[in-house]
Amino acid sequence: MTASSAGTPEEQAHDLFLQAKKKSRERKLGDAIYLLCKALELDGNSRVIHSTLGELYEVTGQPEKAILSHINAWKIEPHNSKCLSHIGSYLMRVGQDEEAINYFEAALKFDADNQIAFARMNHLKKRRCDWSDFGKTKKRLKILSESKQYVDPFSCLTMTDDPGVQKKFSLRAAKASCVKEDDLQAQPPRGQNGKIRIGYFSSDYRDHATMHLFGRQLELHDRGRFEIYIYDYGDMNEHEGRKRAERAADVYRQVSGHSNESIVSAAREDGLDIAVDLKGYTQGSRFNLFDQRLAPVQVSYLGYPGTTGVKTMDYMVADTVTIPPKLRKYYTEKILYMPECYQANDDLRKPAGTLPTRASAGLPEDAVVFCSFNAPYKVSPQEFDIWMKLLTQVPDSVLWFYAPLPETQVNILKEAESRGVSKQRIVFAGYAGQEEHLARMQLADIFLDTFNVNAHTTASDALWAGVPVVTKAGKQFAARVAASLLTNVGVPELITPTFEKYQSLALKLARDPEYLADVKKRVKQGISTGPLFDTATFTRNFETLMEKTLERYNAGLQPDHISLA
Template identity: 30%
Template sequence: MSLIPSVQPFHAISYSIDPMLALEISRKYVAYCSVIASRYSLPSFNYPAALPIKSEGGSKRLRVGYFSSDFGNHPLSHLMGSVFGMHDRENVEVFCYALSANDGSEWRLRIQSEVEHFIDVSSMSFDMISRMINEDKIQILVNLNGYTKGARNEIFAMQPAPIQISYMGFPGTTGADYIHYLVTEEFVSPSQFNHIYSEKIVHLPHYAVQRGVQPDQIIFTDVAMKGEHIKRSSLAYLFLDTPLCNAHTTGTDVLWAGLPMVTLPLKKMATRVAGSLCLATSVGEEMIVNR
């Protein structure tokens, strides 16, 4: 087996490389995860019925498992903190499998308190977690990591659930045949789809003064806590999105704060997220440009 590429899939989606090359990089990691999974020599899993499972109370509910290392103070929880507890409990039974230990944050505590089943599996092995998921009769398992820090995609390679989905954490395809669906939101307009994006990207710090930006208008800051980060939006009149990899959670933050953005969609999913966010505001077409 060849070595996995030095360029990781998460970096590949933000580099200016051909999408097919990015896909091939992801597939190399898929092969690696499959080899690791095969070393455990697990027998084939028995899957629950496709229909919702009948509970003790007599009603049938769909069992959905969310799988992530980011249940805590992380952009994923900032975006999805309410989602896990919002499912209709008469029809859906939700399990959250946490790959990270409790960080004591409000985000972790909120998810734990709102979801029906929250299980910390951070100290468990790949095979133990896979068996647990299968024994819980999960019918749809949602991968919220993809190729991000803390991911354990080897578990998905073991296929403990009959339907496995990639969502939110990784803005692109995993390239895995054991991930059956990618949940995404894209927008396409003929002028944008057919446009050849050949414009040179200008890096602001190098040309700021020549373009009329005063030195005291450029403020370099360190990473800030969520509340402070949101407050910074009030310092600006406009948010300039980054084309090669859009602002995703940050884009949501600034729009929620009432700060308009300008975004240039390109071809990859990671370059089109901000445009989708803009359209969700109902005035998005004014914030989306093609050059």
């Protein structure tokens, strides 16, 4: 790890910079930081080296050093849009959203084509339901789609319901993050003389939506046929979600801070047959681990509602609602079709012992309670326009809106009043633990879904609580999840194809108490007798799909679509 002695100090520094970039992609972050510091000794006026060093300090948990590096870069080029964007990205990661937005806006002032700045600023504003740039989204999306710039696929999910565009973003992200590809073509047949070894890779082994859905599946795996390995690259914590994963695994490996090379080596030494990614492009992901073949069969499951674009990701778990055959072309993986819903659910979930009253939640006793418990970033003016029309059409109703941030509440009240709806008609809900949330959900009458990115875990929560979910089925995976859940609860009439029919259905439920009571009764029946919360059967079906992928591998066949439907 040394610079070539030939060339000017600037050229030697650039050589070290390139070495550092390679080490960074391999997740050898300590080596990368060392090389960048050496490079700065040769060329302290390189904005790029300072910026890159700042990014590495961020991901290695050294925020004070990170911001100093970003400021050093900005001092060298104060009008550099990328510099400002780096500072904004740092502030975004540490939760200083307002300051981050300011820097992204400044970055766009100096370079209107900085698509990363726009995508991240747009996502942060949507967290606060600040829709001031909503009118620019279509034009920006077209530019993003046609350019070759890398953008965060996750940040773009809410911008459009277009699986073709989402596939483009994922392919770019996969290409930008790829270190090297290794197909492990010389591996012998797997899983034939013993148990099949499945490794699950994630940083969300904590009190997180993934574990709320997936924890029970881990516990129910057939230990006579499978050995379960957990690779946890999140921070060590004492959350019940992490403890549950550790208890359920045959082998639990805490690999936070380990290099990609180290994790790949551990997975191969463990002799995994199947490696499952539970993250995709969500926060804290290390999806480029899968470029280097952790196992002969690699599967994307549950964490990210879209294609990964990773060449070595063989399969993606779905169902015929989330990915109908006609939409397969938008996914680089072959599809593993579960016979019912693709999403695991926990049959042991339970509400808090004491159920709240409407009064304790700030809700009127006799009102029709529409609710939105989706993360606020999923909500756009399209949904909100309809929701406010519903409040106008149903005078004795309120909207119960999940908004943990004060800024979000301020913006929502302004948006309501601009549509002629009194702020008294909006009741806000904050964060609650899983059991408390399941208890309070039962106070609602009708759950109003979002469009481009549906409710996932939150829709399961609402249905479990007996609350009908009104959804509009879209085209991309993220926009079809609630439709899958409703199909498997046996209430497909709650799935609508257009904005108009979405509004009409919600209005009918609100105005017709007998119809609402009947739908609620059928939702509860579907939960108690249908497949959605039959976790044992779900797990057996999932295991059968895993076995079939390995059968194809052992037969020397390429991955292909496999269906249990």
